[in-house]
């Protein structure tokens with residue numbers, strides 16, 4: 001059996017499904033994760049005064065380009081933390097590992113905390129696309145519990161405020177989600193988290209499927225997961241999904257849940273459903289569509305030569321890869337357009353919502 005992986009960051013999984021705490025090492029590698037890692041590193045370096053500015057245009061580990069979007073996201077978070085800690089009496093801590101965590105949850109490293117005017121602020125920077133709410137956020141509650149348990153919380157703390165800064169979130173209009181409360185208010189959920197940790201440590205392998213499975217790397221060892229995916233496929237293939245069914249809220253919710261599981265696991269299901277969709281096979285509530293295209297420079301040398309020819313003095317010309325970067329350095333838009341290649345967007349899978357289904361929508365516009 002794999003060793004326990006009781007991380008604060010995946011608390012939302014092991015809190016619901018104890019078996020997921022035994023998932024094998026290694027997460028899903030993705031471009032977004034790499035970008036998130038670099039954005040966090042730059043933000044911490046800025047807050048700790050190790051660098052003065054975001055190195056826009058540089059390629060960092062694993063060829064991640066630090067672009068204008070990353071600069072704006074990182075600076076949004078950094079400026080928020082700086083503003084909270086502006087009072088000279090405020091105590092700001094950045095990526096400070098909490099020693100001696102009494103619950104056994106590791107690692108316990110909040111992105112940043114600021115204690116000011118009797119309020120402890122715990123701030124988490126999210127650079128992914130999934131919207132995360134600060135309200136009763138289990139990851140931040142784990143941090144707080146560990147801080148309380150090891151007396152890492154200042155004595156006079158009465159109020160706590162959680163903040164999630166998420167500049168790229170798809171599904172929220174605000175880049176910040178905040179939640180304030182008094183420490184005594186979380187006694188109930190704190191006790192539930194403690195009980196979960198104790199049960200897991202004493203050998204509980206209770207499994208519970210749900211949306212949280214999408215982020216679990218334990219699929220291969222999990223019978224419950226395969227049962228759930230099998231059921232979901234069966235529902236999707238056999239269902240006569242109709243307008244009347246869509247109006248039935250309970251059926252709709254069950255089907256949506258099944259479809260969201262399928263959507264998140266195309267790779268694991270093999271290529272059958274994926275191929276089927278691109279060949280025109282209809283699955284209720286799912287649609288295949290072409291994603292948005294992105295414009296990229298194709299030849300950095302050309303950009304460099306053009307910059308010189310047009311008399312624009314640009315430092316590190318070879319690092320300009322997007323039209324936006326070129327524009328921000330003063331290169332003419334008409335020149336940029338001539339040497340920009342528009343690449344077709346990737347094929348994507350989308351889920352129709354109830355309104356789209358009722359309106360008979362089957363296509364997504366890019």
Ligand code: SF4
Pocket residue numbers: 013017018019020207208209210212213216217218219222224225
């Ligand atoms: S796949 Fe789902 S049910 Fe299985 S261990 Fe992971 S979270 Fe639990």
